Amino acid sequence: MFFNHGLHRVASLTLAIVGMAWAAVAAEPTISVSARQRYPWNGLVDLNFTITGTSGTKYDTSFTAKDMVGNTNITMQTIRKADGSAANVAKEQLTPGNYKWVWDAAADLPKDFQCDRVTVTGKAVEAHGKVQLWAGGPYWATMNIGATKPEEYGYYFWWGDIIGYKRVNNKWVASDGSSSDFLFYDISTYGQYHTGLQNAGWITESWVLAPQHDAARVHWGGEWRMPTFKEFKNIINKCDWTWSTVNGVKGYIVRGKGDYASANIFLPASGLTYEKTYVEAGANGYYWSSVPNCDGYSYQGFNTSCRLRFSSSSHSYNDFSDYHSDNCSPRFYGLSVRPVQSAN
Numbered sequence: 001m002f003f004n005h006g007l008h009r010v011a012s013l014t015l016a017i018v019g020m021a022w023a024a025v026a027a028e029p030t031i032s033v034s035a036r037q038r039y040p041w042n043g044l045v046d047l048n049f050t051i052t053g054t055s056g057t058k059y060d061t062s063f064t065a066k067d068m069v070g071n072t073n074i075t076m077q078t079i080r081k082a083d084g085s086a087a088n089v090a091k092e093q094l095t096p097g098n099y100k101w102v103w104d105a106a107a108d109l110p111k112d113f114q115c116d117r118v119t120v121t122g123k124a125v126e127a128h129g130k131v132q133l134w135a136g137g138p139y140w141a142t143m144n145i146g147a148t149k150p151e152e153y154g155y156y157f158w159w160g161d162i163i164g165y166k167r168v169n170n171k172w173v174a175s176d177g178s179s180s181d182f183l184f185y186d187i188s189t190y191g192q193y194h195t196g197l198q199n200a201g202w203i204t205e206s207w208v209l210a211p212q213h214d215a216a217r218v219h220w221g222g223e224w225r226m227p228t229f230k231e232f233k234n235i236i237n238k239c240d241w242t243w244s245t246v247n248g249v250k251g252y253i254v255r256g257k258g259d260y261a262s263a264n265i266f267l268p269a270s271g272l273t274y275e276k277t278y279v280e281a282g283a284n285g286y287y288w289s290s291v292p293n294c295d296g297y298s299y300q301g302f303n304t305s306c307r308l309r310f311s312s313s314s315h316s317y318n319d320f321s322d323y324h325s326d327n328c329s330p331r332f333y334g335l336s337v338r339p340v341q342s343a344n
Contacts, residue, residue, distance in 0.1 A: 029053035029096075029124040031061075043106025047079070051124060053096045058127040060222050063089045065108075068117040076120070078104035091222070093127045125221035130341055131263045133256040134238040138231055138340040140265050145219050145337045146175065151249035153270035153281065155219075156334030159288055159305040160189040160202055160209060162218040165334060167278060175219075189292075190331045193302045197292055208290040215288075216339035224339040226290035229327070231340060232308040241315045250282045252310060265338075267310070273334035284311045286335040293328050304328035307335055 033049035053059060065074040079087040082100045103120075129142035146155030146164050155164025155175055164175040189202055197203045204210050209226060211217045216224045227235075240255045244266070251268035255261060271281030280286075287308040307329050329335060 029059050031122055031124055043104055045103045045105050047101040047103055050098050051094055051096045058093045058095055059124040060091050060127045061094050061124045062091055063122045065118050065120045068119050076108055078107040128220060131265055133263050134260055138342050141339040142265055145215055150266040151246045151268050153268055154336055156273050157215050157337055158187050158334060159331035160213050162215050187332050191302050194292060214290060215337045220339055223341050226337055227340045229289050229291040229306040232289055243312045270336045287338050288335045303330055305331050
């Protein structure tokens, strides 16, 4: 796309829309697009695109523009749908089909912008249900990774694993269809302190799993991620928990308070796995956070990571303000993952 902002001129347009996988076992959605600037040029660009995917499935779509010469991003916010309503370019939910949008490029380009090429790209990932349980808090997914409904256990992951495993006919099956005994003593994150994990690229400078090692981000894409230790603390302190049975599955209905009392999620008591053992399903729930244990913690600080644990009689911790052993599990354990999405 060639722009001279001062002259309001577009000589040609290059627009690339790419699909993005949302899960290891699901086919990628595809987006094909044709785009044309208005002639004579009035600052508008017609975006005509087709989403191909599973019929009836909603996809989160996003569009971004990039100055290929200056290597900077350009905010796209003035886009309208065919009916004239504003499109949410950061996350518009769309089903497979044909769409016609119009981008007011002149309105969004920086003042005095000059560049000989701008490339617009887009992404599509499967949309997932989400609920905000307290003011300013994250959006919590309504089901686990690998589940198709809230009461399903979904996949089990070792800490840092992005494949995931399910129990099928008393055997472990990976999300890519391969079989496994779920033996994880030799996992790469085991036996490493923060410095080693960071040097190897497992965690970021903020001491959370890097996006490429975050199971929620890899499977669902978009802005989904694994919860932090603080977010687990808040979901305990800021919500009401009721031990319940949903479609024959035991777990907790977690409900917001006050203005958020109508918002709730169900956390099934999915148990855990280690070695070839699958235990505690229906009695206890274990969910990984993205946070490794702190280096200063003496008890197996290089072998464990923080997680949420609950039983029918308890959903709190003796000392949830610290990285206590009650709040951690060995990294080779297979636990569930419930994704979250930041509110802003």
